[in-house]
Amino acid sequence: MIMSQIITKVEFAKLVESIESHEGYERPFAFAIGIATCDRRGEVLEVYYPHPNCNANFGTAAVLASLTCHISGNETAILTLAQIESALGYFYPFCEEPGHINIQLLRSIKTAMDEKTLQGDQKIVATFLHKNKEGSLGPVTSVEDAYLRLQLLSHRLVKVNEINLDNLFQVLPNVAWTNLGPISLNELTSRQLEARLNGNWLHVYAVDKFPPMADYIVPSGVRIGDASRVRLGAYLGSGTTVMHEGFMNFNAGTTGPSMIEGRVSAGVEVGADTDFGGSFSTQGTLSGGGKTKIKIGERCLCGANAGTGISLGDDCVIEAGLYITPGMVVAVIDVHGKVVYETKARELSGKSGLTYRRNSQTGKLEALSKKNTIELNAILHKN
Ligand SMILES: CC(C)(COP(=O)(O)OP(=O)(O)OC[C@H]1O[C@@H](n2cnc3c(N)ncnc32)[C@H](O)[C@@H]1OP(=O)(O)O)[C@@H](O)C(=O)NCCC(=O)NCCS
Structure with a gap:
Protein backbone atom coordinates (compact mmCIF):
# COMPACT_ATOMS: atom_id res chain seq x y z
CA MET A 1 0.00 0.00 0.00
CA ILE A 2 1.44 3.36 -1.01
CA MET A 3 1.53 6.02 1.66
CA SER A 4 -0.24 9.05 0.31
CA GLN A 5 1.28 12.45 0.94
CA ILE A 6 -1.68 14.25 -0.64
CA ILE A 7 -5.24 13.57 0.42
CA THR A 8 -7.37 16.22 -1.29
CA LYS A 9 -7.45 17.94 -4.66
CA VAL A 10 -6.89 21.28 -2.91
CA GLU A 11 -3.65 19.94 -1.42
CA PHE A 12 -2.63 18.67 -4.86
CA ALA A 13 -3.33 22.11 -6.41
CA LYS A 14 -1.17 23.74 -3.70
CA LEU A 15 1.65 21.26 -4.37
CA VAL A 16 1.55 22.02 -8.09
CA GLU A 17 1.49 25.75 -7.41
CA SER A 18 4.55 25.49 -5.18
CA ILE A 19 6.46 23.43 -7.77
CA GLU A 20 5.53 25.83 -10.58
CA SER A 21 6.62 28.83 -8.50
CA HIS A 22 10.22 27.51 -8.22
CA GLU A 23 12.68 29.88 -9.82
CA GLY A 24 13.26 28.97 -13.45
CA TYR A 25 10.48 26.37 -13.61
CA GLU A 26 8.76 26.29 -16.97
CA ARG A 27 5.65 24.40 -17.99
CA PRO A 28 6.71 21.93 -20.70
CA PHE A 29 5.32 22.19 -24.23
CA ALA A 30 5.14 18.39 -24.17
CA PHE A 31 6.03 15.57 -21.82
CA ALA A 32 5.43 11.85 -21.56
CA ILE A 33 6.15 8.74 -19.56
CA GLY A 34 7.78 6.12 -21.76
CA ILE A 35 9.16 2.60 -21.86
CA ALA A 36 12.61 2.62 -23.45
CA THR A 37 14.40 -0.38 -24.95
CA CYS A 38 18.17 -0.32 -24.50
CA ASP A 39 21.03 -2.32 -25.93
CA ARG A 40 23.38 -4.32 -23.70
CA ARG A 41 25.49 -1.20 -23.06
CA GLY A 42 22.40 0.69 -21.88
CA GLU A 43 22.12 2.88 -25.01
CA VAL A 44 18.50 3.69 -25.81
CA LEU A 45 17.26 2.18 -29.08
CA GLU A 46 13.65 3.41 -29.02
CA VAL A 47 10.96 4.67 -26.63
CA TYR A 48 7.25 3.86 -26.54
CA TYR A 49 5.17 6.71 -25.10
CA PRO A 50 1.60 5.38 -24.79
CA HIS A 51 0.14 8.80 -23.86
CA PRO A 52 2.13 11.84 -24.95
CA ASN A 53 0.93 15.12 -23.41
CA CYS A 54 1.07 18.36 -25.41
CA ASN A 55 0.16 21.68 -23.80
CA ALA A 56 -1.85 19.72 -21.24
CA ASN A 57 -1.78 18.02 -17.82
CA PHE A 58 0.58 20.58 -16.29
CA GLY A 59 -0.09 19.25 -12.77
CA THR A 60 1.22 15.81 -13.71
CA ALA A 61 4.18 17.45 -15.45
CA ALA A 62 4.99 19.44 -12.29
CA VAL A 63 4.93 16.34 -10.07
CA LEU A 64 7.15 14.35 -12.47
CA ALA A 65 9.49 17.33 -12.85
CA SER A 66 9.79 17.72 -9.10
CA LEU A 67 10.51 14.02 -8.57
CA THR A 68 13.20 14.00 -11.27
CA CYS A 69 14.65 17.48 -10.47
CA HIS A 70 13.65 18.77 -13.89
CA ILE A 71 13.23 22.53 -14.28
CA SER A 72 13.36 23.39 -17.99
CA GLY A 73 14.96 22.40 -21.30
CA ASN A 74 14.63 19.23 -23.35
CA GLU A 75 15.51 16.46 -20.92
CA THR A 76 14.84 12.84 -20.05
CA ALA A 77 15.02 11.28 -16.62
CA ILE A 78 14.87 7.62 -15.62
CA LEU A 79 11.94 6.92 -13.31
CA THR A 80 12.62 4.52 -10.44
CA LEU A 81 10.01 2.40 -8.70
CA ALA A 82 10.32 4.65 -5.63
CA GLN A 83 9.63 7.77 -7.73
CA ILE A 84 6.65 6.09 -9.40
CA GLU A 85 5.27 5.15 -5.97
CA SER A 86 5.77 8.73 -4.76
CA ALA A 87 4.02 10.08 -7.86
CA LEU A 88 1.05 7.77 -7.29
CA GLY A 89 0.95 9.01 -3.70
CA TYR A 90 0.70 12.62 -4.91
CA PHE A 91 -2.01 11.63 -7.40
CA TYR A 92 -4.04 9.87 -4.69
CA PRO A 93 -7.12 12.23 -4.94
CA PHE A 94 -7.50 11.28 -8.63
CA CYS A 95 -6.64 7.59 -8.40
CA GLU A 96 -10.22 6.29 -8.45
CA GLU A 97 -11.42 8.72 -11.16
CA PRO A 98 -11.55 7.47 -14.76
CA GLY A 99 -9.80 9.30 -17.57
CA HIS A 100 -6.45 10.09 -15.90
CA ILE A 101 -4.31 8.39 -18.52
CA ASN A 102 -0.94 9.22 -16.98
CA ILE A 103 -1.99 7.85 -13.60
CA GLN A 104 -3.36 4.68 -15.20
CA LEU A 105 -0.08 4.27 -17.08
CA LEU A 106 2.01 4.71 -13.91
CA ARG A 107 -0.15 2.13 -12.15
CA SER A 108 0.35 -0.39 -14.98
CA ILE A 109 4.10 0.24 -14.93
CA LYS A 110 4.23 -0.16 -11.15
CA THR A 111 2.38 -3.51 -11.43
CA ALA A 112 4.89 -4.67 -14.08
CA MET A 113 7.78 -3.59 -11.85
CA ASP A 114 6.26 -5.30 -8.80
CA GLU A 115 5.63 -8.48 -10.75
CA LYS A 116 9.07 -8.23 -12.41
CA THR A 117 7.63 -8.60 -15.91
CA LEU A 118 9.60 -5.62 -17.15
CA GLN A 119 12.59 -6.88 -19.15
CA GLY A 120 16.20 -6.16 -18.21
CA ASP A 121 16.72 -4.09 -21.35
CA GLN A 122 13.75 -1.84 -20.57
CA LYS A 123 13.72 1.33 -18.50
CA ILE A 124 10.99 3.79 -17.60
CA VAL A 125 11.61 7.38 -18.58
CA ALA A 126 9.96 10.78 -18.28
CA THR A 127 10.78 13.11 -21.16
CA PHE A 128 10.12 16.86 -21.21
CA LEU A 129 10.20 19.20 -24.23
CA HIS A 130 10.24 22.98 -23.88
CA LYS A 131 9.97 25.75 -26.45
CA ASN A 132 12.74 28.35 -26.41
CA LYS A 133 12.28 32.14 -26.48
CA GLU A 134 11.85 32.00 -30.25
CA GLY A 135 8.92 29.61 -29.78
CA SER A 136 10.82 26.64 -31.25
CA LEU A 137 11.67 23.30 -29.66
CA GLY A 138 15.29 23.57 -30.79
CA PRO A 139 17.09 20.67 -32.49
CA VAL A 140 16.46 17.07 -31.38
CA THR A 141 18.83 16.25 -28.50
CA SER A 142 18.43 12.52 -27.77
CA VAL A 143 16.73 9.30 -28.84
CA GLU A 144 14.11 9.83 -26.11
CA ASP A 145 13.46 13.35 -27.38
CA ALA A 146 13.26 12.16 -31.01
CA TYR A 147 10.74 9.45 -30.23
CA LEU A 148 8.55 11.88 -28.29
CA ARG A 149 8.49 14.32 -31.22
CA LEU A 150 7.63 11.52 -33.65
CA GLN A 151 4.86 10.24 -31.40
CA LEU A 152 3.41 13.75 -30.94
CA LEU A 153 2.96 13.78 -34.73
CA SER A 154 1.44 10.32 -35.02
CA HIS A 155 -0.89 11.00 -32.05
CA ARG A 156 -2.07 14.10 -34.00
CA LEU A 157 -0.94 16.37 -31.18
CA VAL A 158 1.21 18.48 -33.52
CA LYS A 159 0.79 19.00 -37.24
CA VAL A 160 3.18 18.28 -40.11
CA ASN A 161 6.02 20.87 -40.15
CA GLU A 162 4.84 22.34 -36.83
CA ILE A 163 7.83 21.22 -34.74
CA ASN A 164 11.57 21.34 -35.29
CA LEU A 165 13.04 17.99 -36.37
CA ASP A 166 16.59 19.20 -37.03
CA ASN A 167 19.24 16.69 -35.96
CA LEU A 168 16.78 13.76 -36.10
CA PHE A 169 18.96 11.66 -38.41
CA GLN A 170 22.10 12.32 -36.38
CA VAL A 171 20.40 11.26 -33.16
CA LEU A 172 18.42 8.19 -34.23
CA PRO A 173 20.37 4.90 -34.34
CA LYS A 209 15.99 4.54 -38.03
CA PHE A 210 12.20 4.66 -38.00
CA PRO A 211 9.87 1.85 -36.89
CA PRO A 212 6.37 1.39 -38.34
CA MET A 213 3.90 3.85 -36.83
CA ALA A 214 1.31 1.15 -36.10
CA ASP A 215 3.64 -0.53 -33.56
CA TYR A 216 3.25 2.64 -31.45
CA ILE A 217 -0.13 4.14 -32.27
CA VAL A 218 -3.01 3.49 -34.65
CA PRO A 219 -4.93 6.77 -34.74
CA SER A 220 -8.72 6.56 -34.97
CA GLY A 221 -10.47 6.19 -38.33
CA VAL A 222 -7.56 4.98 -40.48
CA ARG A 223 -6.94 1.94 -42.67
CA ILE A 224 -3.40 0.82 -43.51
CA GLY A 225 -2.86 -1.94 -46.08
CA ASP A 226 0.76 -2.60 -45.12
CA ALA A 227 1.86 -1.25 -41.72
CA SER A 228 5.55 -1.30 -42.73
CA ARG A 229 4.81 1.47 -45.30
CA VAL A 230 3.85 4.09 -42.70
CA ARG A 231 6.77 5.29 -40.61
CA LEU A 232 6.50 6.51 -37.03
CA GLY A 233 6.07 10.29 -37.22
CA ALA A 234 3.46 10.14 -39.97
CA TYR A 235 0.29 12.13 -39.31
CA LEU A 236 -2.79 10.30 -40.61
CA GLY A 237 -5.99 12.35 -40.51
CA SER A 238 -9.20 10.51 -39.66
CA GLY A 239 -10.63 8.82 -42.73
CA THR A 240 -7.25 8.18 -44.35
CA THR A 241 -6.59 4.92 -46.18
CA VAL A 242 -3.01 4.07 -47.06
CA MET A 243 -3.14 1.24 -49.60
CA HIS A 244 -0.45 -1.48 -49.81
CA GLU A 245 1.69 0.45 -52.29
CA GLY A 246 1.14 3.79 -50.53
CA PHE A 247 3.94 5.17 -48.38
CA MET A 248 3.88 7.80 -45.66
CA ASN A 249 7.15 9.18 -44.32
CA PHE A 250 7.69 10.78 -40.89
CA ASN A 251 6.54 14.42 -40.69
CA ALA A 252 4.24 13.77 -43.65
CA GLY A 253 0.52 13.44 -43.54
CA THR A 254 -3.08 13.94 -44.41
CA THR A 255 -5.47 16.39 -42.76
CA GLY A 256 -8.66 14.39 -43.35
CA PRO A 257 -10.18 11.60 -45.42
CA SER A 258 -7.79 10.67 -48.25
CA MET A 259 -6.90 7.68 -50.37
CA ILE A 260 -3.12 7.25 -50.53
CA GLU A 261 -1.77 4.81 -53.10
CA GLY A 262 1.29 6.93 -53.84
CA ARG A 263 4.19 8.19 -51.77
CA VAL A 264 3.93 11.09 -49.34
CA SER A 265 7.45 12.45 -48.71
CA ALA A 266 8.69 14.03 -45.49
CA GLY A 267 7.34 17.56 -45.06
CA VAL A 268 4.39 17.03 -47.41
CA GLU A 269 0.85 17.69 -46.18
CA VAL A 270 -2.15 16.39 -48.13
CA GLY A 271 -5.55 18.08 -47.79
CA ALA A 272 -8.82 16.31 -47.03
CA ASP A 273 -10.68 14.38 -49.75
CA THR A 274 -7.59 14.17 -51.94
CA ASP A 275 -6.68 11.02 -53.85
CA PHE A 276 -3.04 10.03 -54.45
CA GLY A 277 -3.14 7.52 -57.34
CA GLY A 278 -0.87 4.46 -57.53
CA SER A 279 2.84 5.51 -57.50
CA PHE A 280 2.05 9.24 -57.44
CA SER A 281 4.98 10.97 -55.76
CA THR A 282 6.01 14.37 -54.49
CA GLN A 283 9.48 15.83 -54.67
CA GLY A 284 10.90 15.74 -51.15
CA THR A 285 13.38 17.96 -49.37
CA LEU A 286 15.58 15.38 -47.62
CA SER A 287 17.98 14.97 -50.54
CA GLY A 288 18.38 16.11 -54.13
CA GLY A 289 18.54 19.80 -53.30
CA GLY A 290 14.79 20.41 -53.04
CA LYS A 291 14.03 23.15 -50.53
CA THR A 292 10.32 23.76 -51.01
CA LYS A 293 7.97 21.72 -48.86
CA ILE A 294 5.05 20.64 -50.97
CA LYS A 295 1.47 21.02 -49.86
CA ILE A 296 -1.45 19.44 -51.67
CA GLY A 297 -4.86 21.05 -51.25
CA GLU A 298 -8.27 19.55 -50.68
CA ARG A 299 -10.30 17.53 -53.22
CA CYS A 300 -7.35 16.98 -55.59
CA LEU A 301 -6.95 13.99 -57.92
CA CYS A 302 -3.28 13.12 -58.27
CA GLY A 303 -3.05 10.65 -61.15
CA ALA A 304 -1.37 7.26 -61.12
CA ASN A 305 2.38 7.28 -61.99
CA ALA A 306 2.36 11.08 -61.87
CA GLY A 307 4.12 13.45 -59.51
CA THR A 308 4.75 17.02 -58.57
CA GLY A 309 7.51 19.32 -57.50
CA ILE A 310 5.08 22.21 -56.95
CA SER A 311 2.26 22.63 -54.45
CA LEU A 312 -1.37 22.28 -55.48
CA GLY A 313 -4.25 24.40 -54.22
CA ASP A 314 -7.72 22.92 -53.80
CA ASP A 315 -9.64 21.08 -56.56
CA CYS A 316 -6.62 20.35 -58.78
CA VAL A 317 -5.98 17.37 -61.04
CA ILE A 318 -2.69 15.98 -62.32
CA GLU A 319 -3.14 13.69 -65.30
CA ALA A 320 -1.98 10.09 -64.88
CA GLY A 321 1.67 9.72 -65.88
CA LEU A 322 2.50 13.46 -65.78
CA TYR A 323 5.38 14.58 -63.57
CA ILE A 324 5.44 18.34 -63.01
CA THR A 325 8.77 19.89 -62.05
CA PRO A 326 8.96 23.55 -61.00
CA GLY A 327 10.90 24.75 -64.06
CA MET A 328 8.59 23.28 -66.70
CA VAL A 329 6.81 25.75 -68.97
CA VAL A 330 3.02 25.49 -68.69
CA ALA A 331 0.40 26.91 -71.01
CA VAL A 332 -2.42 28.22 -68.86
CA ILE A 333 -5.77 27.68 -70.51
CA ASP A 334 -8.97 29.44 -69.49
CA VAL A 335 -12.46 27.99 -69.19
CA HIS A 336 -13.11 28.78 -72.86
CA GLY A 337 -10.14 26.66 -73.98
CA LYS A 338 -7.95 29.63 -74.91
CA VAL A 339 -4.26 29.84 -73.99
CA VAL A 340 -4.09 32.85 -71.69
CA TYR A 341 -0.35 32.90 -71.03
CA GLU A 342 2.66 30.67 -70.56
CA THR A 343 4.59 30.51 -67.34
CA LYS A 344 6.91 28.32 -65.25
CA ALA A 345 5.09 25.70 -63.19
CA ARG A 346 6.54 27.18 -59.98
CA GLU A 347 4.49 30.34 -60.63
CA LEU A 348 1.33 28.24 -60.38
CA SER A 349 2.38 26.57 -57.13
CA GLY A 350 -0.49 26.48 -54.65
CA LYS A 351 -3.12 27.73 -57.10
CA SER A 352 -6.56 26.10 -56.98
CA GLY A 353 -8.85 24.72 -59.65
CA LEU A 354 -6.24 23.64 -62.22
CA THR A 355 -6.07 20.43 -64.25
CA TYR A 356 -2.53 19.69 -65.39
CA ARG A 357 -2.15 17.52 -68.49
CA ARG A 358 0.35 16.85 -71.27
CA ASN A 359 -1.47 17.67 -74.50
CA SER A 360 -1.28 14.45 -76.46
CA GLN A 361 -1.34 16.32 -79.78
CA THR A 362 1.10 19.18 -79.15
CA GLY A 363 3.20 17.66 -76.34
CA LYS A 364 2.78 20.90 -74.36
CA LEU A 365 2.17 20.92 -70.64
CA GLU A 366 -1.18 22.57 -69.99
CA ALA A 367 -3.00 23.86 -66.92
CA LEU A 368 -6.71 24.02 -67.58
CA SER A 369 -8.75 26.25 -65.35
CA LYS A 370 -12.02 24.84 -64.10
CA LYS A 371 -13.09 28.16 -62.65
CA ASN A 372 -12.82 31.60 -64.16
CA THR A 373 -9.87 32.58 -61.98
CA ILE A 374 -7.12 32.41 -64.58
CA GLU A 375 -8.22 35.54 -66.40
CA LEU A 376 -7.25 37.58 -63.34
CA ASN A 377 -3.73 36.18 -63.67
CA ALA A 378 -3.80 37.09 -67.33
CA ILE A 379 -4.27 40.72 -66.37
CA LEU A 380 -1.29 40.48 -64.04
CA HIS A 381 0.85 38.95 -66.77
CA LYS A 382 -0.14 41.52 -69.42
CA ASN A 383 2.67 44.01 -69.78
C1 LIG B 1 -6.60 14.22 -66.74
C2 LIG B 1 -7.87 13.42 -66.60
C3 LIG B 1 -8.47 13.65 -65.21
C4 LIG B 1 -8.85 13.84 -67.68
O1 LIG B 1 -9.97 13.08 -67.53
P1 LIG B 1 -11.41 13.59 -68.00
O2 LIG B 1 -11.71 14.90 -67.38
O3 LIG B 1 -12.33 12.46 -67.73
O4 LIG B 1 -11.24 13.87 -69.49
P2 LIG B 1 -11.60 12.97 -70.73
O5 LIG B 1 -10.66 11.82 -70.82
O6 LIG B 1 -13.08 12.71 -70.69
O7 LIG B 1 -11.32 13.97 -71.88
C5 LIG B 1 -12.00 15.22 -72.01
C6 LIG B 1 -11.54 15.85 -73.28
O8 LIG B 1 -10.17 16.23 -73.16
C7 LIG B 1 -9.38 15.53 -74.13
N1 LIG B 1 -8.16 15.15 -73.50
C8 LIG B 1 -8.02 14.46 -72.35
N2 LIG B 1 -6.72 14.33 -72.05
C9 LIG B 1 -6.05 14.95 -73.05
C10 LIG B 1 -4.68 15.15 -73.33
N3 LIG B 1 -3.72 14.72 -72.51
N4 LIG B 1 -4.35 15.83 -74.43
C11 LIG B 1 -5.26 16.28 -75.26
N5 LIG B 1 -6.57 16.13 -75.04
C12 LIG B 1 -6.96 15.46 -73.95
C13 LIG B 1 -10.21 14.34 -74.51
O9 LIG B 1 -9.85 13.86 -75.79
C14 LIG B 1 -11.61 14.88 -74.47
O10 LIG B 1 -11.84 15.65 -75.60
P3 LIG B 1 -13.34 15.85 -76.22
O11 LIG B 1 -14.11 16.59 -75.16
O12 LIG B 1 -13.09 16.64 -77.42
O13 LIG B 1 -13.85 14.49 -76.44
C15 LIG B 1 -7.60 11.88 -66.74
O14 LIG B 1 -7.08 11.60 -68.00
C16 LIG B 1 -6.64 11.36 -65.73
O15 LIG B 1 -5.44 11.30 -65.93
N6 LIG B 1 -7.15 10.92 -64.53
C17 LIG B 1 -6.35 10.38 -63.48
C18 LIG B 1 -6.89 8.99 -63.14
C19 LIG B 1 -6.00 8.34 -62.10
O16 LIG B 1 -4.82 8.12 -62.30
N7 LIG B 1 -6.58 8.05 -60.91
C20 LIG B 1 -5.87 7.48 -59.82
C21 LIG B 1 -6.44 6.14 -59.49
S1 LIG B 1 -5.14 4.96 -59.12
Missing part, protein backbone atom coordinates in the same frame (compact mmCIF):
# COMPACT_ATOMS: atom_id res chain seq x y z
CA ASN A 174 19.82 2.29 -37.04
CA VAL A 175 17.94 -0.53 -35.39
CA ALA A 176 16.98 -4.05 -36.45
CA TRP A 177 13.19 -4.28 -36.03
CA THR A 178 12.46 -7.94 -35.34
CA ASN A 179 9.80 -10.32 -34.08
CA LEU A 180 11.72 -10.23 -30.78
CA GLY A 181 11.60 -6.44 -30.63
CA PRO A 182 14.18 -3.78 -31.49
CA ILE A 183 17.79 -5.03 -31.49
CA SER A 184 21.02 -3.06 -31.76
CA LEU A 185 22.90 -3.86 -34.99
CA ASN A 186 26.00 -4.56 -32.87
CA GLU A 187 24.13 -7.37 -31.14
CA LEU A 188 22.16 -8.77 -34.04
CA THR A 189 24.54 -11.61 -34.95
CA SER A 190 24.79 -12.88 -31.38
CA ARG A 191 21.02 -12.55 -30.88
CA GLN A 192 20.38 -14.51 -34.10
CA LEU A 193 22.63 -17.31 -32.89
CA GLU A 194 21.11 -17.18 -29.41
CA ALA A 195 17.60 -17.46 -30.91
CA ARG A 196 18.52 -20.49 -33.04
CA LEU A 197 20.23 -22.24 -30.14
CA ASN A 198 17.03 -21.76 -28.14
CA GLY A 199 14.88 -23.22 -30.89
CA ASN A 200 13.55 -19.80 -31.93
CA TRP A 201 13.58 -17.89 -35.18
CA LEU A 202 14.63 -14.26 -35.22
CA HIS A 203 12.95 -12.53 -38.12
CA VAL A 204 14.27 -9.10 -39.13
CA TYR A 205 11.45 -6.99 -40.60
CA ALA A 206 13.56 -3.92 -41.29
CA VAL A 207 16.85 -2.19 -40.54
CA ASP A 208 15.95 1.45 -40.22
